[in-house]
């Protein structure tokens with residue numbers, strides 16, 4: 001869970017700005033030899049960001065030995081235990097994240113939040129919670145419906161398989177816990193996923209309590225992600241270690257002479273040739289974190305942005321591609337007025353409900369931190385056999401439910417969407433001033449009304465875990481965030497304003513998710529635990545009471561660590577930034593392949609989707 005930073009807002013922002021700047025090491029300055037060798041060189045493709053999508057695309061493009069690829073990554077290679085031991089995925093690896101704070105969020109009492117973005121080779125795949133799932137087919141079909149030919153589920157299905165390989169847990173665990181799966185939903189790809197053979201005993205009664213709900217329980221969530229199902233983690237079953245993009249897509253091909261990875265290097269600006277209609281990306285300005293030296297690299301074919309949902313809009317804007325008013329305010333010369341950059345920002349919105357449970361089994365997920373003897377033996381078992389509690393991440397099951405299965409009020413709440421005659425009242429100010437952005441939002445609303453009303457697309461996530469932490473997460477918010485520039489120092493951290501709950505319908509949806517979860521925890525199948533609601537607290541009953549209490553408790557978070565949609569793939573007349581070949585409108589030789597291109601956030605944790613998107617992007621770039 002993310003820690004909010006409240007109070008001292010101004011001081012916190014200053015801190016963020018200071019640490020976002022390139023920090024030089026103390027002591028004698030080490031000359032960055034790799035940087036010196038790579039700068040001033042030309043490559044066919046220059047990829048900005050060696051995170052999840054950047055490394056997938058780098059691997060695939062460099063399969064052709066005659067194609068040279070440079071990946072520029074601000075972070076370093078990190079193999080500390082926190083990056084690899086599954087148990088440690090429950091701890092936040094902030095050392096491998098960018099030091100970015102959000103702008104005060106008006107919908108959450110102006111609180112400021114840590115923005116979770118990986119800053120390490122492998123990006124988010126190294127620091128994430130390892131949950132592995134995908135959205136419903138209808139969620140990707142929605143991308144196509146919004147004007148992106150080939151991006152429906154049929155166009156993505158083969159890439160979900162191409163990227164992934166699943167190994168089942170042990171037979172005894174399958175039998176004991178009633179785990180179901182279907183290996184044919186996965187392929188033989190580099191990303192390794194598995195369900196831990198170690199499950200805490202309370203998982204069985206808690207998972208079984210969902211059977212009593214009489215809701216869909218697909219055998220395999222990666223084939224049919226609607227209902228209650230078991231989910232793998234991005235863990236390699238052979239080594240019981242995290243399977244992340246560096247280990248799976250970069251390390252095995254790092255010896256290719258046509259592939260170069262430059263770590264500890266920040267891309268500070270995209271360089272262009274020409275202007276107006278003949279504007280073309282020609283390379284990137286770079287700065288070494290080791291010695292502060294600067295340089296530039298040239299892209300003979302294309303610059304490919306893979307800096308993620310928060311930092312891709314930032315580098316576009318500092319380079320002069322973005323909304324004119326934002327660039328003017330920061331005194332960045334406008335190369336192209338593209339209002340969609342930093343607009344349409346989306347993330348899932350969790351409310352971290354929790355229950356105090358009695359009669360919990362031993363061991364349970366708190367045991368490693370509360371019982372030193374247990375922890376020592378778990379660590380030794382992991383060290384010796386790669387088995388036991390340290391192979392367990394954050395959990396292996398989800399309830400992903402359509403609105404109509406969560407709430408009897410689904411129709412009346414969904415109806416309110418179309419009753420919002422003037423959606424600009426519930427959107428950032430820029431939507432009232434820009435026809436394309438507004439048209440795009442209205443089109444999204446039409447699609448969302450169908451998805452809210454559908455029983456094959458989901459709106460509420462309820463992670464099924466063997467303890468009383470029982471979050472709910474709104475999967476299809478109507479509110480939209482923005483990313484802009486710091487006007488006094490555009491190169492400082494971007495200004496991310498989440499605008500959480502700006503649309504009141506989002507509050508109504510979250511309150512319904514809370515009520516559903518309460519009903520679930522009151523089921524007779526769970527009575528042995530005598531659950532007592534701690535967050536937000538059973539005394540809060542109306543929508544306003546529930547939402548206001550959770551905001552005051554800092555338990556509604558603006559982000560589920562899925563920042564996305566901020567340089568959306570949409571027709572330009574709908575506010576898009578890239579077309580369906582991921583080419584940036586109005587700029588030659590520039591594409592985006594990361595989470596910022598998603599037009600409408602799907603109901604799922606994002607990593608499996610981003611592996612598939614990146615695999616598809618690579619084929620598009622190669623012209624396959």
Ligand SMILES: Cc1cc2nc3c(=O)[nH]c(=O)nc-3n(C[C@H](O)[C@H](O)[C@H](O)COP(=O)(O)OP(=O)(O)OC[C@H]3O[C@@H](n4cnc5c(N)ncnc54)[C@H](O)[C@@H]3O)c2cc1C
Pocket residue numbers: 048049050051052053054072073074075116117118119120121122123124125127128129130131132133265266267268306307308309311312315560561562593594595596604605606607608610
């Ligand atoms: C804390 C956390 C928990 C998460 N939990 C889950 C989960 O359990 N399951 C799941 O499915 N998803 C999860 N995610 C989301 C998932 O990891 C991301 O959606 C995914 O990594 C996005 O891929 P990307 O390539 O778009 O961006 P990233 O993987 O973030 O890669 C972007 C890379 O670009 C680099 N970069 C940025 N700007 C520059 C620059 N100017 N110069 C050089 N390099 C730059 C960054 O350092 C980073 O390495 C989580 C993410 C986080 C952060």
